Amino acid sequence: MRISLRGPFCRVALRKGQYFPAIIDSAVLRAPAGIKRKLTTRAVHENGSDFDFDLFTIGGGSAGVRATRSSAGFGAKVGLCELPRALISSDEKGGTGGTCVLRGCVPKKLMALAGLFAEDVQDAASFGWEVDGQPQLSWEKLQSNKRKELERLSDLYMENLKKADVEYIEGRARIIDPNTVEVNGKQYRAKNILVATGGAASIPPIEGARDFAITSDQVLNLDEKPKKLVVVGGGYIGCEQASIFNNLGTEVYLIVRQDLPLAGFDREACAFVMEQYKLRGLHVYGQSSPTKMSKGANGKLTVHVEPYKRDGDPFDIEDVDQVLMATGRKPKTQNIGLEDIGVELDDKGGLKVDEFSRSVSVPSIWGIGDVTNRIPLTPVARMEGSALAKHLFGDQGDVKPDYKAVPSVVFSSPQLAYVGKKEDAAVEEYQDVDIYTSTSTPMKNTLGRKDVKEFVKVIVSSKDDKVVGFHMVGSEAAEILQGFAAALYAGITKQQLDATVGIHPSSAEEFVTMIKASRKYRGGKLTEGEPLKC
Ligand SMILES: Cc1cc2nc3c(=O)[nH]c(=O)nc-3n(C[C@H](O)[C@H](O)[C@H](O)COP(=O)(O)OP(=O)(O)OC[C@H]3O[C@@H](n4cnc5c(N)ncnc54)[C@H](O)[C@@H]3O)c2cc1C
Ligand SMILES: NC(=O)c1ccc[n+]([C@@H]2O[C@H](COP(=O)([O-])OP(=O)(O)OC[C@H]3O[C@@H](n4cnc5c(N)ncnc54)[C@H](O)[C@@H]3O)[C@@H](O)[C@H]2O)c1
Secondary structure, eight states: EEEEOTTTTTTTEEEETTTEEEEEHHHHOOOTTHHHHHTTTTOOOBTTTTOOOEEEEESSSSSHHHHHHHHHTOOOEEEEEEEEBBBSSSSOOOTTTHHHHHSSSSHHHHHHHHHHHHHHHHHHHHHOOOOOSSSOOHHHHHHHHHHHHHHHHHHHHHHHHHTTOEEEEEOOEEEEETTTEEEEEEEEEEEEEEEOOOOOOOOOOTTTTTHBBOHHHHHHHHHHSSSSEEEOOOOOHHHHHHHEEETTTOEEEOOOOSSOOOSSOHHHHHHHHHHHHHHHHHHEEEEEEEEEEOOOOTTTTEEEEEEESSSOOOOOEESSSSEOSSSSEEEOOOSSSSGGOOOOOOOEEBBOOOSSEEEEEEEEEEEOOGGGGOOOOOOHHHHHHHHHHHHHHHSSOOOOOOOOTTOOEEEEEEEEEEEOHHHHHHHHHHEEEEEEEEOOOOOTTSOOOOTTOOEEEEEEEETTEEEEEEEEEEETTTHHHHHHHHHTTTTTTTHHHSOOOSSSOOOOGGGGGOOOSEEEEEETTEEESOOOOO
16 A cells, blocks of 8 residues: 655655655555655755654653654654663663663562562462472572563564664764754754653662662662662652562561552552561561661661651661662753753653643653653553654644553552552542442462452442542452453443452452442541541
8 A cells, every 4th residue: 555645845754864755655654544644744844954853762761662663653754862771770871671671660570570489489388389498599590581581672672663664873862952962973853852761760868878778770680689678768669679579588678758658559558558568577667767878897788767757766777788769760851951952841850741742841842751750650651652653643633641540550569559549539539439448368378378468449439430449459459450440441330340240269359249338428528437547
């Protein structure tokens, strides 16, 4: 099939600097029918000069790669610049695949899976398996196999970009003017510049932290397994890493500023997951924050912890091998030229964009993924990338990212997953709300670790019977919640949920078998059931 482009600038740049008459083979470009609308404006005259690219992307992480490949799929001429590869990131090092592939989701999940085998061995004994001696973990083998897999994936990302006819440029990009990017001393002109530079760990000004503590990049690449680890910060990274190392046999101390970790999650689910962490031997200190860390002559660290916004005694954690600062991440918007061309940033340094991901101050600049400080998750970064490609080069008119039902999971042990509203937010928004909860022992644990429990919660807006939130704490919560996220997106009612036949025996069936509400709110006030204690 062939498609023709119309208009005065009816030509197409298939390779940088090479222009061809406007008949292109859509099979090569994989462009769906009817994409002509925006391609007629691609890589052509503006201010009297040709552009090298329709779109130039800075950053080859989840966001940048998706936007770039999708744009190329629509027939746009696209370039992408990424830093040379390294597992520990810096201003000069990065690598295709970005945080998710090289120092985020993927290595984290591999490490989490490694830790779960220890639990499995424990559970297997209650099913009659006899394992001779204590199973031993080869740290070196785990790290080396993990590294190979990350490199394989990163290479694959690069190959796929090249297959999609994207011009790949390795180096550090800097924006020179609203349509020019410089890499390795060479300038590239682009009609649109996409900033997808992600974020980096931020370390608060705690005495000794910059000298002695590590970030998530390093904790995923340690040469030796720490015997004793202090994790500062009760967010996603803090809870996941604390849990992972606890499962791998490290003595772990998790320091959390609030009473409960995971501030953005449902309080009842957080209280439940924290009990499960403690049950597995994790030391959790709530309402606490470290104020100092120092290194002794034996190379071991001491962490001084003070109560946070409460009375209480300070204490020291001694003989510590590593301190992980999991205290949040900052968008990477510095030293790439944004400030020089007047690109507006938000108060946390994120690139300020409108609902279509366009910079609010410089129209040729676009931003997606973690750099924009919206929802810093890989599937969201990808969704923003797809939406942008459609918006710029597709045939569906204006397209914006859809944040209607973004599910989220903490890959700790157990996992905590949710989609939709948490209880307090649902009550505030809908006023009349029914809460259904259930606690159970997973079948896998009925013969052994009986204190391992799972928790599910369904939140319903009672006026229209719509389910507005699903929450789960459990070993398979991530796998189970994905389907319920689709149901929530589609607007499922509680009646429809009740009419759904369960899968028996499973943990998932709890979601479709809860008949009686645990609590009810009317007019924003609790009218039935016990108030929440957390
Ligand atoms: C430890 C950890 C675990 C995580 N786990 C999960 C998870 O389980 N699930 C989930 O959904 N999300 C997870 N995340 C979040 C997820 O990794 C990010 O939301 C996602 O990677 C963001 O993608 P991005 O493309 O916006 O940024 P990034 O993936 O960070 O990509 C940005 C890229 O830009 C490059 N770059 C920066 N500056 C320049 C420059 N000047 N020139 C050229 N290139 C440049 C960088 O090298 C980098 O490769 C995790 C994050 C961390 C840190
Ligand atoms: N499974 C996942 O999807 C996953 C996993 C990891 C990261 N991520 C993404 O990456 C982002 C960053 O993760 P994160 O865990 O670094 O950030 P976060 O914002 O989730 O958590 C940071 C935590 O550090 C605490 N903190 C900050 N300063 C502190 C101090 N001085 N003392 C004690 N505690 C302090 C905060 O209260 C907060 O609880 C997340 O928002 C998430 O979107 C996702």
